[in-house]
Amino acid sequence: MAINREANVPVKKRSRMRKYLPLTLMVLPGLLYLLLNNYLPMFGLIIAFKEVNFTKGIFASDWVGFKNFEYLFTTSDAYIITRNTILYNVSWIIIGTVLAILLAILLNEVRQKFLARFYQSIILLPQLISIVIVAYLGYAMLSLDTGFINKTILPALGMDDIMFYFESKYWPYILTFVSLWKGLGFNVVVYFAAIIGIDEEYYEAARLDGASKWQQIRGITLPLIAPMIIMLTLLSVGKIFYSDFGLFYQVPMNSGAIYDTTNVIDTYVYRGLLGLGDVGMSAAAGFYQSIVGFILVLTANFIVRKISKDNALF
Amino acid sequence: MAQENRSWQWFANIIYIILTVACLAPFVLLLASSLTDETEILKNGYSFFPKVFSTAAYEYLFSGGGSGIFRAYGITIFVTVFGTAAGLFITALLAYPMSRSDYPASKPLAFVVFFTLLFNGGLVPTYLVYTQLFDVKNTVWGLIVPGLLMNGFNVMLMQTFFRTSIPMAIIESASIDGAGEFRIFRSIILRLSTPVLATVGLFQTLVYWNDWMNGTIYINDTKLYGIQNMLNRILSDAQYLASGSFASHASALANTAPLETVKMAIAVIGVVPIMVTYPFFQKYFVKGIALGAVKG
Numbered sequence: 001m002a003i004n005r006e007a008n009v010p011v012k013k014r015s016r017m018r019k020y021l022p023l024t025l026m027v028l029p030g031l032l033y034l035l036l037n038n039y040l041p042m043f044g045l046i047i048a049f050k051e052v053n054f055t056k057g058i059f060a061s062d063w064v065g066f067k068n069f070e071y072l073f074t075t076s077d078a079y080i081i082t083r084n085t086i087l088y089n090v091s092w093i094i095i096g097t098v099l100a101i102l103l104a105i106l107l108n109e110v111r112q113k114f115l116a117r118f119y120q121s122i123i124l125l126p127q128l129i130s131i132v133i134v135a136y137l138g139y140a141m142l143s144l145d146t147g148f149i150n151k152t153i154l155p156a157l158g159m160d161d162i163m164f165y166f167e168s169k170y171w172p173y174i175l176t177f178v179s180l181w182k183g184l185g186f187n188v189v190v191y192f193a194a195i196i197g198i199d200e201e202y203y204e205a206a207r208l209d210g211a212s213k214w215q216q217i218r219g220i221t222l223p224l225i226a227p228m229i230i231m232l233t234l235l236s237v238g239k240i241f242y243s244d245f246g247l248f249y250q251v252p253m254n255s256g257a258i259y260d261t262t263n264v265i266d267t268y269v270y271r272g273l274l275g276l277g278d279v280g281m282s283a284a285a286g287f288y289q290s291i292v293g294f295i296l297v298l299t300a301n302f303i304v305r306k307i308s309k310d311n312a313l314f
Numbered sequence: 315m316a317q318e319n320r321s322w323q324w325f326a327n328i329i330y331i332i333l334t335v336a337c338l339a340p341f342v343l344l345l346a347s348s349l350t351d352e353t354e355i356l357k358n359g360y361s362f363f364p365k366v367f368s369t370a371a372y373e374y375l376f377s378g379g380g381s382g383i384f385r386a387y388g389i390t391i392f393v394t395v396f397g398t399a400a401g402l403f404i405t406a407l408l409a410y411p412m413s414r415s416d417y418p419a420s421k422p423l424a425f426v427v428f429f430t431l432l433f434n435g436g437l438v439p440t441y442l443v444y445t446q447l448f449d450v451k452n453t454v455w456g457l458i459v460p461g462l463l464m465n466g467f468n469v470m471l472m473q474t475f476f477r478t479s480i481p482m483a484i485i486e487s488a489s490i491d492g493a494g495e496f497r498i499f500r501s502i503i504l505r506l507s508t509p510v511l512a513t514v515g516l517f518q519t520l521v522y523w524n525d526w527m528n529g530t531i532y533i534n535d536t537k538l539y540g541i542q543n544m545l546n547r548i549l550s551d552a553q554y555l556a557s558g559s560f561a562s563h564a565s566a567l568a569n570t571a572p573l574e575t576v577k578m579a580i581a582v583i584g585v586v587p588i589m590v591t592y593p594f595f596q597k598y599f600v601k602g603i604a605l606g607a608v609k610g
Binding site: 125 | 315318319325327329330334337338340341342346347356357358360362394404405409410411412417418423426428432434435436441443446447459460461464469494499508523524525526530531545549550572578584592593596599600605
């Protein structure tokens with residue numbers, strides 16, 4: 001049992017500080033890292049309002065007000081990257097959640113413990129692989145000269161070659177497929193963990209009453225994992241302004257011909273900074289992402305709190 | 315009813331067999347292609363069942379053509395080991411005082427950690443901080459420090475574990491027996507926390523092993539490339555593999571290299587460590603996901 005040794009003893013401030021000095025020393029390295037790695041760049045958001053001049057230094061550069069934002073929002077880029085980021089995220093949240101729940105329910109039907117564990121391990125495997133390797137796998141499938149689809153599948157169907165890396169219309173499907181292939185296993189395991197936590201007695205009672213499997217799913221499983229579904233969905237809604245950078249950059253192999261369906265805010269900021277050297281516009285896009293993203297997280301959390309206080313993030 | 319159960323089980327197994335095949339097939343394609351004769355690939359493309367078997371790609375890599383790859387491997391191993399060890403250490407050091415309800419700063423610290431999950435400065439300010447202020451460009455620190463060393467999520471995961479799994483009474487009694495805070499941390503907390511240390515350590519290892527972003531952003535010098543950056547460069551720039559900068563020996567050797575199969579062989583070498591070690595850490599990985607999802 002926890003004993004609060006200080007409860008009845010008035011302790012002098014100095015000895016209290018001495019008592020906690022070791023704990024404070026422990027905290028320092030991690031705290032210092034967070035300050036330098038996470039907090040210092042937050043102040044750097046002002047770069048979006050400056051004309052960065054490296055010879056003057058970042059903080060001494062001239063203020064330009066909203067000029068960087070004006071440039072960003074007068075181009076069609078702002079519309080395209082916002083549209084892509086949101087549309088991909090929304091459709092993946094819906095498809096990913098529905099499929100993950102269905103597959104988790106099915107996994108629960110696999111009675112042999114060994115098989116269930118085996119399936120879990122395999123569907124998590126793509127999750128572990130770096131996105132660079134995923135790009136290789138994609139290339140082995142999609143390449144024009146040597147890809148499996150162009151050399152084996154399409155000829156068998158009597159169809160012409162497809163230049164995947166130059167035709168943007170295919171990419172919404174390819175990216176959706178790759179994203180599901182890589183990430184679905186993770187969500188299945190999460191929902192599976194929730195489902196095996198449900199008390200078996202509910203199902204026994206339902207079976208005695210003659211409920212079919214389908215009725216059990218609708219009447220027991222789904223309602224009991226609903227709070228978790230709602231919470232995870234809202235949390236991903238909070239991150240709707242962010243996307244998996246590697247997926248959008250590596251898998252299409254940064255091909256310029258297909259930017260209109262592969263460019264998202266993250267890739268735009270990256271290319272602006274390192275490709276074009278346009279620090280101002282890149283910083284403006286990053287600022288837009290950070291602020292809108294923050295508002296979305298707060299809103300999502302506010303809604304979660306309203307529904308179920310325990311599931312809220314804060 | 316038993317009939318119904320059995321058909322559900324069949325259905326579930328069939329779906330999962332299909333999924334298993336879908337998850338593994340691309341890796342098989344990669345492996346099979348790397349073991350195919352180059353001319354066969356150029357004629358018929360990558361294939362699951364190569365008609366002409368050849369180990370030329372691997373022979374090329376191990377006979378000196380791949381010296382760049384092994385250097386990159388070394389860098390990735392160093393970065394992964396050092397980064398994981400250092401990151402795990404400072405994560406545990408920060409998480410432990412946060413888990414102590416009697417430590418006055420635990421609440422403010424929890425907020426400081428948590429806020430990093432909600433809001434960040436984004437790529438451009440981070441890049442400028444690390445290149446202008448700390449000058450990590452083209453140093454090994456550029457691979458280890460920015461973004462990857464520690465994150466708020468892992469700190470919170472560990473903090474929750476310390477708080478819920480280690481009874482305050484143990485700490486109290488050790489303290490009465492005269493153990494200092496550091497001693498308590500080292501010989502009690504760390505010893506009782508193997509599951510969470512393994513989980514977070516594993517997450518860190520995967521993040522470092524798979525990272526290509528820091529290398530792309532902070533490293534121009536190909537000598538400092540890790541395995542992911544090398545793979546990345548080879549895929550995006552076919553010339554790179556054929557150029558002398560890759561094969562440190564003779565560029566004549568590179569010109570005769572079976573480029574398509576070598577490409578696939580290098581990718582195979584890139585995933586082998588994960589494939590080989592996965593069965594051993596799979597248990598912790600699944601547990602970590604469930605823990606993070608329920609408590610996160």
